[in-house]
Amino acid sequence: MKSKKILGTIIALTMVGSLFVGCGKSGSESDANKDAKKSDISVSVVLKALNSDYWKQVQAGAKAAEKELGVKVEVLGPNAETDIVGQTSLMEDQIVKGASALVVAPSQPSAAIASFDKADSEKIPVILIDTDAKWDKKKAFVGTGNLEGGKLGGEYIGKKLKKGDEVVIIRGALGDATHDERVNGAKEKMEAAGLKIVEIQPADSDRDKAMSVMENLLQTHPNVKGVFCSNDEMALGAIRALKQTNKKGVTVVGFDGSPDALKSIKAGELTGTVAQSAYNIGKMGVETAVKIIKGEKVEARVDTGTNLIDKSNVDKAQEELNKILGTK
DSSP states (O other): OHHHHHHHHHHHHHHHHHHHHHHHHHHHHHHHHHTOOGGGOEEEEEOSOSSSHHHHHHHHHHHHHHHHHTOEEEEEOOSSTTOHHHHHHHHHHHHHTTOSEEEEOOSSHHHHHHHHHHHHHTTOOEEEESSOOSOTTOSEEEEOOHHHHHHHHHHHHHHHSOTTOEEEEEESOTTOHHHHHHHHHHHHHHHHTTOEEEEEEEOTTOHHHHHHHHHHHHHHOTTEEEEEESSHHHHHHHHHHHHHTTOOSOEEEEEEOOHHHHHHHHTTOSOEEEEEOHHHHHHHHHHHHHHHHTTOOOOSEEEOOEEEEOTTTHHHHHHHHHHHHTOO
């Protein structure tokens, strides 16, 4: 009887001890989850490409956030914005590697949803930048209001030209929501100004393709007075075609505010560009991802804004860009 009492006491003490040990462990894990070590956070930023000034600015912003926050940031992208399969492969690789978060600028949002779902199933938060997608599980969207930016460019062209003037639009890859929104915004304002949009052609965000497209458009529409391009690479290609054909007096507006676009404006070639803060898109995208990883609340949409740059304010814009890219 006595031995049974002793045994019961030992068991009871053992259970109590285990309870305290368990509580201590739970508290430790909770603290670790709440205050995630910065060195353990790895953010994978998957862009549409890395071969243009615009994406280089996004990359610079993402790497600046890496330095400021003390986390690991890897920036990846296929060789071209049209390489949908390549971008998907990069996302899949980062999911397998167990990234803490995915920050993605999807080239074709509908094609990326399967990868987003896979990341979500692995408890990897997905933050979209630059281009939004109709996907309910995204944690946030960080980027430019592309429709409003397009309206800004279209309105600017409308004020430069007169009612009845012919204009053309050169756009990025078909199916790319970013370019859809920019074109729709510009189209709305140019039509409201009484301009005649005679043709809309894709050039896949490529300078050489845009040059070829513009050359063909000039043959079909020799009286064109204005060109809206949904990014600066295509606007610069259009400028090349205009120079080669010695076509003068054409208002050309791009979109991005890239270094080459600013140089072209200073040289009196490109008329203007709708500038978005590519740097802030990358920087704020990573900042938002880190907040989510740490369990902090974030805005569902973070608009980084746009402004139009032409000869009147290009010098100031160039100074700001030099600071971002560390150039003179």
